[in-house]
Amino acid sequence: AQKITQTQPGMFVQEKEAVTLDCTYDTSDPSYGLFWYKQPSSGEMIFLIYQGSYDQQNATEGRYSLNFQKARKSANLVISASQLGDSAMYFCAMRLTGNQFYFGTGTSLTVIP
Amino acid sequence: GAVVSQHPSRVICKSGTSVKIECRSLDFQATTMFWYRQFPKKSLMLMATSNEGSKATYEQGVEKDKFLINHASLTLSTLTVTSAHPEDSSFYICSARVITSGRNEQFFGPGTRLTVL
Numbered sequence: 579a580q581k582i583t584q585t586q587p588g589m590f591v592q593e594k595e596a597v598t599l600d601c602t603y604d605t606s607d608p609s610y611g612l613f614w615y616k617q618p619s620s621g622e623m624i625f626l627i628y629q630g631s632y633d634q635q636n637a638t639e640g641r642y643s644l645n646f647q648k649a650r651k652s653a654n655l656v657i658s659a660s661q662l663g664d665s666a667m668y669f670c671a672m673r674l675t676g677n678q679f680y681f682g683t684g685t686s687l688t689v690i691p
Numbered sequence: 692g693a694v695v696s697q698h699p700s701r702v703i704c705k706s707g708t709s710v711k712i713e714c715r716s717l718d719f720q721a722t723t724m725f726w727y728r729q730f731p732k733k734s735l736m737l738m739a740t741s742n743e744g745s746k747a748t749y750e751q752g753v754e755k756d757k758f759l760i761n762h763a764s765l766t767l768s769t770l771t772v773t774s775a776h777p778e779d780s781s782f783y784i785c786s787a788r789v790i791t792s793g794r795n796e797q798f799f800g801p802g803t804r805l806t807v808l
Contacts, residue, residue, distance in 0.1 A: 615735065617797075623727060623735035667797075678700065679729075679784060681799035 581605060582672055584682035591660045592690050598645070599655040599685045601670030607631075610674050612653040614644065617667040617684070626668075629653060660689045693719045695787050697800035704775055705808055712770045712803045714785030720765035721787030726758075729782040729802070741768045775807040 583602045591597035603612065614626040629637045629644045637644045645654040657664055670682040694717040704710050714724055723742055727735035739747045739760050747760035757779075759771040768787075772779055786799040 621725060621737045621740065623737070625735075669799075671799075678801040679782075679799065680801065681786075683796055683798070 581680035582670055582682040584670055584685050586685045587683070588686045588688070590688050590690055591657075593662060594659055596656060596658045597660055597687065599657070599668050599670075599687065601653045601655065601682060603651050603653060603670075603672045603680075605651075605672065605674060607674050610672055612644070612646070613671040613673065614642070614653075614655045615669045615671065616664075617669060619666075623669070627655065657687075662689050662691060665689045693717075693787075693789065693796070693798045695721075695785065695798045695800040697783075697785055697803050699803060700801065701804040701806070703806045703808065706776055707774055709771055709773045710775055710805060712772075712783055712785075712805075714768045714770070714787070714800050716766045716787040716789075716798070719787075719789055721789055722765065723788040724762060724768040725786045725788070725797075726760060726768070726770050727784045727786070729784055735784060738770075772805065775805070777807045780805055780807045 581604050610631045612629040615623040616626055617623050627637050627639045627642045627644050629646045636646050641658045643656045665688050667684045667686050669684045672680045696715045698713045726738045728738055729735045737750050738753045739749045741747045741760050741762040743762045743765050749755045762768040782802050782804050784802045786797050788797045
């Protein structure tokens with residue numbers, strides 16, 4: 579069963595606009611961590627933001643924020659004021675207590691000038 | 692969806708020994724596999740790109756003689772950490788890329804936790 583679901587294979591956003599990338603997860607573990615990574619064409623996986631399952635507040639890192647809705651099991655990434663350099667693949671991931679990682683299939687974001 | 696497995700999921704070894712980690716695509720053929728090393732809450736560092744039947748392409752700063760990568764078939768790539776040292780302790784993740792009908796998809800394994808004593 580898929581643990582992480584990213585339903586948007588591709589997204590387009592106008593430069594300077596905000597965009598939301600969807601991610602839903604499935605686990606019965608009470609303790610888990612949620613990650614978002616950016617993968618440019620180089621293949622590197624750049625860590626963007628982390629949300630712990632017990633964190634009360636939504637994580638924010640600069641232009642990135644994570645809209646964590648625990649009851650809905652969703653962890654959407656919001657990128658504000660999109661820039662051309664934001665064009666890349668974005669992966670949502672979940673780490674469980676056994677340290678196993680589960681990745682989504684990714685969303686390709688294209689920022690339009 | 693496509694499944695990528697890694698074996699073992701965790702391994703503890705003595706300093707100086709070699710450890711092999713397997714990455715398998717279970718229900719598809721992957722022409723390209725990637726090996727990453729992850730540090731807690733940090734980025735996944737791309738170590739190398741492994742193409743079936745050819746030598747792996749290593750990223751700058753990654754010792755190819757220390758991290759041996761073999762991609763012998765379209766479903767299996769192996770990473771061997773030779774003469775492991777405690778600083779090699781980390782979480783290693785592989786992924787497999789599939790390109791079909793113009794779609795470029797990447798699937799990740801669950802990772803292998805290596806602890807070198």
